[in-house]
Amino acid sequence: xxxxxxxxxxxxxxxxxxxxxxxxxxxxxxxxxxxxxxxxxxxxxxxxxxxxxxxxxxxxxxxxxxxxxxxxxxxxxxxxxxxxxxxxxxxxxxxxxxxxxxxxxxxxxxxxxxxxxxxxxxxxxxxxxxxxxxxxxxxxxxxxxxxxxxxxxxxxxxxxxxxxxxxxxxxxxxxxxxxxxxxxxxxxxxxxxxxxxxxxxxxxxxxxxxxxxxxxxxxxxxxxxxxxxxxxxxxxxxxxxxxxxxxxxxxxxxxxxxxxxxxxxxxxxxxxxxxxxxxxxxxxxxxxxxxxxxxxxxxxxxxxxxxxxxxxxxxxxxxxxxxxxxxxxxxxxxxxxxxxxxxxxxxxxxxxxxxxxxxxxxxxxxxxxxx
Ligand SMILES: Nc1ncnc2c1ncn2[C@@H]1O[C@H](COP(=O)(O)OP(=O)(O)OP(=O)(O)O)[C@@H](O)[C@H]1O
Ligand SMILES: [Mg+2]
Numbered sequence: 001x002x003x004x005x006x007x008x009x010x011x012x013x014x015x016x017x018x019x020x021x022x023x024x025x026x027x028x029x030x031x032x033x034x035x036x037x038x039x040x041x042x043x044x045x046x047x048x049x050x051x052x053x054x055x056x057x058x059x060x061x062x063x064x065x066x067x068x069x070x071x072x073x074x075x076x077x078x079x080x081x082x083x084x085x086x087x088x089x090x091x092x093x094x095x096x097x098x099x100x101x102x103x104x105x106x107x108x109x110x111x112x113x114x115x116x117x118x119x120x121x122x123x124x125x126x127x128x129x130x131x132x133x134x135x136x137x138x139x140x141x142x143x144x145x146x147x148x149x150x151x152x153x154x155x156x157x158x159x160x161x162x163x164x165x166x167x168x169x170x171x172x173x174x175x176x177x178x179x180x181x182x183x184x185x186x187x188x189x190x191x192x193x194x195x196x197x198x199x200x201x202x203x204x205x206x207x208x209x210x211x212x213x214x215x216x217x218x219x220x221x222x223x224x225x226x227x228x229x230x231x232x233x234x235x236x237x238x239x240x241x242x243x244x245x246x247x248x249x250x251x252x253x254x255x256x257x258x259x260x261x262x263x264x265x266x267x268x269x270x271x272x273x274x275x276x277x278x279x280x281x282x283x284x285x286x287x288x289x290x291x292x293x294x295x296x297x298x299x300x301x302x303x304x305x306x307x308x309x310x311x312x313x314x315x316x317x318x319x320x321x322x323x324x325x326x327x328x329x330x331x332x333x334x335x336x337x338x339x340x341x342x343x344x345x346x347x348x349x350x351x352x353x354x355x356x357x358x359x360x361x362x363x364x365x366x367x368x369x370x371x
Pocket of ligand 1: 028031033051052053054055056057058059060207
């Protein structure tokens with residue numbers, strides 16, 4: 001991009017704003033779907049709302065957009081409270097999963113739609129369309145109709161239509177989920193680049209943790225309407241607050257193995273470990289990421305296990321094992337092979353393992369040590 005274009009762009013988005021949610025709540029009948037959600041998104045920041053289906057992500061986004069009323073709490077954009085303002089007074093652009101282009105309008109006319117509503121015409125309109133189309137690399141396809149475009153190109157038109165409004169804030173609800181896997185990965189990189197170039201404050205909803213990890217400045221993880229943790233992706237991955245976050249972030253997921261803590265020792269499958277700090281007696285869960293364990297000969301690891309299946313995955317092999325009554329996945333190199341039901345040993349990195357309270361899932365910030 002030419003420097004001049006870049007400067008024009010930066011000027012055009014210099015009004016992007018921060019977003020604050022203070023204890024917002026929403027119920028549908030007696031279904032309390034968003035519970036005391038508080039969140040501060042900094043100017044230019046890209047926050048991804050991540051969580052399982054039905055946890056309240058879309059509802060939260062629709063409240064920010066003004067498409068859903070708020071039962072209690074406050075929403076601020078920049079310095080103004082917008083909690084009860086109509087959507088059109090919030091200067092937000094929202095991109096949905098179904099990008100809903102007008103089939104009988106060209107790319108150019110589709111992108112121009114928000115300008116028509118705002119009664120912008122003539123040269124200003126043409127320039128705005130071209131600028132927005134350039135952002136998503138669609139400037140050569142302005143005269144095409146949606147049916148003449150690929151899924152990814154259609155999605156880009158939807159993005160351009162959102163950009164052309166010069167919003168203070170972007171809201172995106174699973175915008176890539178209708179695309180095939182390859183295109184989704186491609187559009188993910190395009191979105192990341194677009195965010196780098198435009199720097200508009202964005203709240204992006206997905207239930208795809210890879211999308212969240214790669215796009216977000218910070219990831220906000222929700223479960224059953226409650227914000228569990230908000231932090232940069234690395235922090236969420238390396239320092240999860242509870243079992244839910246630990247199990248949700250990472251693929252394959254973290255393994256959890258039952259154990260008991262008694263007299264400052266943790267007993268896991270009959271094997272005793274020390275603790276680097278004193279703890280009350282309780283039931284606890286040991287969390288081990290698949291990449292932090294390895295398979296050795298029987299009786300040579302921390303505990304024994306039996307191979308259930310192995311899955312070759314190109315650059316690595318996933319080994320599913322039974323450990324007593326529990327199951328576990330270990331990530332090994334691609335040349336690893338083992339027969340079904342083979343008895344093996346499992347060694348894990350004590351330093352990289354996690355402990356959680358069994359009763360409420362909260363993280364215990366204590367490490368295991370060898371005895
Ligand atoms: N208009 C509505 N009326 C009644 N219940 C609703 C309405 N909209 C959403 N819900 C309910 O609120 C809960 C949260 O829905 P929401 O769409 O916010 O979830 P989500 O996290 O976006 O899920 P998904 O990942 O499947 O899109 C669900 O139980 C849903 O059935
Ligand atoms: Mg949704």
